[in-house]
Amino acid sequence: MNLCTTTGLRCAVASIAAMFCLATTARAADLTVYTALEADQIKPYKAAFEKANPGINILWVRDSTGIITAKLLAEKANPKADVVMGLAATSLMLLQKEGMLMPYAPVGLDKVDAKMRDPAATPEWVGMDVWASAFCVNTVEAGKKNLPEPASWADLTKPVYQGQIAMPNPASSGTGFLMVSAWLQMFGWDGGWKYMDELHKNIAAYTHSGSKPCRQAAAGEYTIGLSFEYRANKTKKGGAPISIVLPKEGLGWDMEAIGIMKTTKEVDAAKKLADWAVTPEANKLYAENFAIVALPGIASSLEFVQDDVDKMLIKNDFAWAAENRDKILAEWSKRYDGKSEPKN
Amino acid sequence: MDSTPATVPYLRIRNLSKKFGAFTALDAVDLDVMPGEFVSFLGPSGCGKTTLLRAISGLDVQTTGSIHQGGLDISTLPVAKRDFGIVFQSYALFPNLTIKDNVAYGLVSAGTPRIAIDKRVKELLELVGLPEQAGKYPAQLSGGQQQRVALARALALSPGLLLLDEPLSALDARVRARLRGEIRDLQQRLKLTTIMVTHDQEEALTMSDRIVVMSHGRIEQVGTPDEIYGRPATAFVADFVGKMNFLEGRLVTSKRADVSGAVLDFGEEVPLAEGAAVTVCLRPEDVVVRDIGEHADNRLSVQVGVMEFIGNHFATTLHASGTNLNFSADFSINAVRDLGISSGATIEVALPPQRLRVFAQPRSAPA
Amino acid sequence: MTTETLSLPDRAAAIAPLRQKLGRDDWIMRGAVVALGLWLIVTVLLPLWALLSKSFQAADGSFVGLANFQAYFASPALANSIWHSIWVSLLSTFICVLLAFVYAYGLTRTCMPGRGLFRIIAQIPILAPSLLPAISLVYLFGNQGLVKWMLFGASIYGPIGIVMGEVFWTFPHALIIITTALAISDARLYEAAEALRASSHRTFWTVTIPGARYGLISAVFVVFTLVITDFGVPKVIGGKFNVLATDIYKQVVGQQNFQMGAVVGLILLLPAALAFVVDQLMQRRQLALLSARAVPYAPKPDATIDRAMLAICSLIAFAILVILGVSFFASIATLWPYNLTPSLKNFDFDMMDGGGWRSYFNSLVMAGLTALFGTAVIFTGAYLVEKTPRFRAIRGFVQFLALLPLAVPGLVLGLGYIFFFNNPANPLNFIYGTMAILVICTISHFYSVSHLTAVTALKQIDQEFETVSASLKVPFWRTFMRVTLPVCLPAVLDIAMYLFVNAMTTVSAVVFIYAPHTTLAAIAVLNMDDAGDVAPAAAMAMVVFATAAVTRTIYMLLTQGYLARAQMWRKR
Known part of the structure; x- marks a missing residue:
């Protein structure tokens, strides 16, 4: 209040002026990028890109796959995003169907694995890496409760695991959705739902985020967390008493991909990010987190995950998954929504 | 403004009315206040005296009518454009400013040079008798002192008109009595036109040049304290100012009435038909008990009822023998002692005709 | 002041009533009142209107009448939430008010030792985001909880956890109201009861409870609103x-279903608005009790009662400290519960969701600006509404607008802000996604309580200051700066403190309108918890708490030291 030593009127005018000053922050080369990448991944990506492209500043809007997808669709009339990066390919295909993406062939597209991009000549999205499902099993708690380590999806439905499993809600989490999509493709539509009915009996909580089940398993809150290999690897590296299991029937998986919003006003900067995303430098960064990346030959292996992730991936029909996403989620919500966390 | 000849009123109020919704707070009020005059607005709460003051100050503009101050039409001027100083019952001193800063408050804004301000403040504090208190805060002064500071502050800009809104009501009796004299004295020295709102008749009677008695938004009577007390124009005034016996009766002739069996003569003719119902007003202290001649007018033989010792006099109730007339009378201690008046005694009293006021019934019943 | 009402046109008087010419002060004050009114219309009324109209629209913006409401009630999961909300809120309210009453009784009616300390401990929950008690409860009673056995196999995830967390979080709010109510009780009634040889039991039910009843009722409604x-x-x-x-959050953030969010928002607005109306009525009556010239009650020592109250209050204070302490220990443990070595790794917020340390500094900036501008706008506004001569209709309307936010839950206000400010057709669209909108929204969210504080302070000073100033030809703003503001300084600082602490801890309104570069600490707590980073969430909650606590302490020292000197004139 001591600032207002002048007359009340002058003070009021100054205050209002200051409020409006706050409102007009410079955003000359700011690129708003919507992403579902993990918070601990985006920092190095941002640093590397901004170093290679001085003058462009990435503003991340980060949330779970389902939320970022819903947000993009909801903002269709007045999109805020310039680029979508690190979102599930199935979600980008939805945006593509809505006509929200700009076709663009990044420099160096020819080197990208043909399976890992929009098949069109000038693609609307290009893959970055593959992420796949994994179990995190808390060995301390499993030992205390005398639980055998599950080896397969089928094992999870055994009554012994009742109330011991956390899994991500597919409506909000991309990791959750790729599991459901995998079950429906592996076991068939009816078989898949039957499997989930059985699994549901053992689920203690459906979480909002795909990382949370693994972290909860790490903290012993639940014994088994259905999550994905990056988080499993990272959590174990952090010292958590978990073992990482890749279910033997095959792994659900999805691609993280990048696409440019048709409505962006920062076309040049957006294209630069898309170009950067397919460079070997970028792919080397992806490879620190994931076993399979878009450029062949850069693949690596994760410290605590067995080597054959590549071979264990199921045959995944992305077009089918994207096409049926709404239908699958509606059915899932109808059957199991009661147990999910508030945000889903 | 002081140059205005004394025959021209300083404040001229014409046909002033104020309505709050359906309620009429002021009803066609006319009033002139002469330069240098001390006028009190007297009446019970809700009589319109405060509303009239607020119209004069511009705090609440009247619904209709006009106000001229010093020849200038101020009817619709905002408060800040009018020329008055005001003192409230609550003093309204700024608690966080020293006495000096309070008094200097208006001077600083008027752009008066610092030295002139200091001189003026000193002068004003001396005027109200508080020359030593300039550095103190209001809370460190007594109520009476605070009210004097408020007065000094109101006088600082030498206003043409001083408004006092119940200025003494928050003070205790002793301080009040002293301040009455001081304010009146100050007003006389400065020859400052002053209007005071009060519900206290003693205050009005002791301080004012003229009193405006109000009731239900109307002026009942305007007059000197003497006139108001001695010759109330209406039964309301008669009742509100001082104590009064209201005796119901009927006119026998234009100068005589039968009051509950007693026949009373008046000093003046009453312009009413014979047999008309009248109220005869008699102040208790006007009842004569000493030196009553054999043929004194309105001589009555009365029985003394209750005798209340008030301190400087006795208040008694009397019953006129052979009639239904009861009334109260105040007797001095001397008279009671000398004449041996006591409860149950029968004594002779007289009601001087020129002291009786007669009004037609129904009188407007004052509360 | 005469009792003046709005003057109705009088048909009998054909003459138009006189109108006073407006002076410079009148023009400025009226202009400022209108400006304040417009400000509140834009920052409170129009967002609510946008919310209301959205609930009757389809996703594409076409009018669909009550279709959204029908859809809402057709979904059993959603409709169920109404019932859940109501019974959980009722239960939390009952427990909280009961505990707060006992605690307040101990503070005001007994001579138990340590009352000053108990008072301070009871204020702790106000300084933390409501997420903190919930996180602590997970650590205490979750599947790995320290004292999980105390729940006898029941799960903390669900109504039990919600009720416990809400009781903790709302406890100080109830306590303040009830303490005030008990503190103003009239000692003469107790003396009378004693003289009549009423048993202490009977005195309690016939004197204590009726005397505090409006405070209790008010506390019930305030807590109920906070919880629901x-x-x-x-x-x-x-x-x-x-x-x-x-549900609102889930509909809006989770599914981006704004229409359904608006529907739930309106449903949530109902109980809050009802509680608001009842509370206003109760407070008016409590004030009426206050105006009587009561003799303050001074408790006499009573070993039995004092010891019993000390035991109960210690238990409650212990629970508060435990809940705070658990979050603290969890936040400095390397990997709860397997590796309890102290470490600061959970404070490495930059590697977590929620925006990292930047969120914290954003929060500091946001809370600072809210306190600064909010106090300036709200106090000046309250002054104008109180002191502008005449102009009754407009002033009354502005007063209504100033009290309106009290009836509007934060989530509902935040949602209204999305609808109103994120509309590209809105010329104010440019503030969407900036720090300014967070500050404006937070000021609006906490406007009413601050406004009432300011009005109370203004009503306590002499009502004739403005008249005296005008008669001395002093402009109103000079008197405002020179007299009104200094005299009301304690209230002004109270408002600034209130706004700062609430801006630091609030989640509900701002959760819908923060942008990537304006993430806030309390929201980071939410997001980290969501991603499973519970320990870092606890760490951030502790950082928020520490900031609020330090600010509060500095404020207390300042007010005791500086104010005592600057306000010499208060002494006799």
Whole structure:
């Protein structure tokens, strides 16, 4: 209040002026990028890109796959995003169907694995890496409760695991959705739902985020967390008493991909990010987190995950998954929504 | 403004009315206040005296009518454009400013040079008798002192008109009595036109040049304290100012009435038909008990009822023998002692005709 | 002041009433009142209107009447939330008010030792986001909880956790109201009861309870509103138990279904508005009790009662400290519960969701600006509404607008802000996604309580200052700066403190309108918890708490030291 030593009127005018000053922050080369990448991944990506492209500043809007997808669709009339990066390919295909993406062939597209991009000549999205499902099993708690380590999806439905499993809600989490999509493709539509009915009996909580089940398993809150290999690897590296299991029937998986919003006003900067995303430098960064990346030959292996992730991936029909996403989620919500966390 | 000849009123109020919704707070009020005059607005709460003051100050503009101050039409001027100083019952001193800063408050804004301000403040504090208190805060002064500071502050800009809104009501009796004299004295020295709102008749009677008695938004009577007390124009005034016996009766002739069996003569003719119902007003202290001649007018033989010792006099109730007339009378201690008046005694009293006021019934019943 | 009402046109008087010419002060004050009114219309009324109209629209903006409401009630999961919200709120309210009453009784009516300390401990929950107790409860009673056995196999995830968390979080609010109510009770009634040889039991039921009844009722409604509109606690610990507040969030953030969010928002507005009306009526009556010239009650020592109250209050204070302490220890443990070596790794917020340390500094900036501008706008506004001569209709309307936010849950206000400010057709669209909108929204969210504080302070000073100033030809703003503001300084600082602490801890309104570069600390707590980073969430909650606590302490020292000197004139 001591600032207002002048007359009340002058003070009021100054205050209002200051409020409006706050409102007009410079955003000359700011690129708003919507992403579902993990918070601990985006920092190095941002640093590397901004170093290679001085003058462009990435503003991340980060949330779970389902939320970022819903947000993009909801903002269709007045999109805020310039680029979508690190979102599930199935979600980008939805945006593509809505006509929200700009076709663009990044420099160096020819080197990208043909399976890992929009098949069109000038693609609307290009893959970055593959992420796949994994179990995190808390060995301390499993030992205390005398639980055998599950080896397969089928094992999870055994009554012994009742109330011991956390899994991500597919409506909000991309990791959750790729599991459901995998079950429906592996076991068939009816078989898949039957499997989930059985699994549901053992689920203690459906979480909002795909990382949370693994972290909860790490903290012993639940014994088994259905999550994905990056988080499993990272959590174990952090010292958590978990073992990482890749279910033997095959792994659900999805691609993280990048696409440019048709409505962006920062076309040049957006294209630069898309170009950067397919460079070997970028792919080397992806490879620190994931076993399979878009450029062949850069693949690596994760410290605590067995080597054959590549071979264990199921045959995944992305077009089918994207096409049926709404239908699958509606059915899932109808059957199991009661147990999910508030945000889903 | 002081140059205005004394025959021209300083404040001229014409046909002033104020309505709050359906309620009429002021009803066609006319009033002139002469330069240098001390006028009190007297009446019970809700009589319109405060509303009239607020119209004069511009705090609440009247619904209709006009106000001229010093020849200038101020009817619709905002408060800040009018020329008055005001003192409230609550003093309204700024608690966080020293006495000096309070008094200097208006001077600083008027752009008066610092030295002139200091001189003026000193002068004003001396005027109200508080020359030593300039550095103190209001809370460190007594109520009476605070009210004097408020007065000094109101006088600082030498206003043409001083408004006092119940200025003494928050003070205790002793301080009040002293301040009455001081304010009146100050007003006389400065020859400052002053209007005071009060519900206290003693205050009005002791301080004012003229009193405006109000009731239900109307002026009942305007007059000197003497006139108001001695010759109330209406039964309301008669009742509100001082104590009064209201005796119901009927006119026998234009100068005589039968009051509950007693026949009373008046000093003046009453312009009413014979047999008309009248109220005869008699102040208790006007009842004569000493030196009553054999043929004194309105001589009555009365029985003394209750005798209340008030301190400087006795208040008694009397019953006129052979009639239904009861009334109260105040007797001095001397008279009671000398004449041996006591409860149950029968004594002779007289009601001087020129002291009786007669009004037609129904009188407007004052509360 | 005469009792003046709005003058109705009088048909009898054909003459138009006189109108006073407006002076410079009148023009400025009226202009400022109108400006304040417009400000409140833009920052409170129009967002609510946008919310209301959205609830009657389809996703594409076409009018669909009550279709959204029908859809809402057709979904059993959603409609169930209403019932969940109501019973959880009722239960929390009952427990909280009961405990607060006992605690307040100990503070005001007994001579138990340590009352000053108990008072301070009871204020702790106000300084933390509501997410903090929920996180602590997970550590205490979750599957790995320290004292999980105390729940006898029941799960903390659900109504039990929500009720416990809400009781903790709302306790100080109830305590303040009830303490005030008990403190103003008239000692003469107790003396009378004693003289009549009433048993202490009878005195309690015939004197104590009736004397505090309006305070109790008011506390019930305040706590009920806080609980039913809070979403921090149920979000963290509600598990599969859905309530209205989490439904809005779920609809809007989770599914981006704004129309349904608007519907739930309106449903949530009903109980809050009702509680607001009842509370206003109660407070008016409590004030009426206050105006009597009561003799303050001074408790006499009574070993039995004092010892019993000390035991109970210690238990409650211990619970508060435990809940705070658990979050603290969890935040400095390397990997709870397997590796309890102290470490600061959970404070490395930059590697977590929620925006990192930047969120914290954003929060500091946001809270600072809210306190600065909010106090300036609200106090000046309250002054104008109180002191502008005449102009009654407009002033009354502005007063109504100033009290309106009290009836609007934060989530509902935040949602209204999305609808109103994120509309590209709105010329104010440019503030969307900036720090300014967070500041404006937070000021609006906490406007009413601050406004009432200012009005109370203004009513306590002499009503004739303005008249005296005008008669001395001093402009009103000079008197405002020179007299009104200094005299009301304690209230002004109170408002600034209130705004700062609430801006630091609030989640509900701002959760919908923060942008990537304006993430806030309390929201980071939410997001980290969501991603499973519970320990870092606890760490950030502790950082927020520490900031609020330090600020509060500095404020106390300042007011005791500086104010005592600057306000010499208060002494006799």
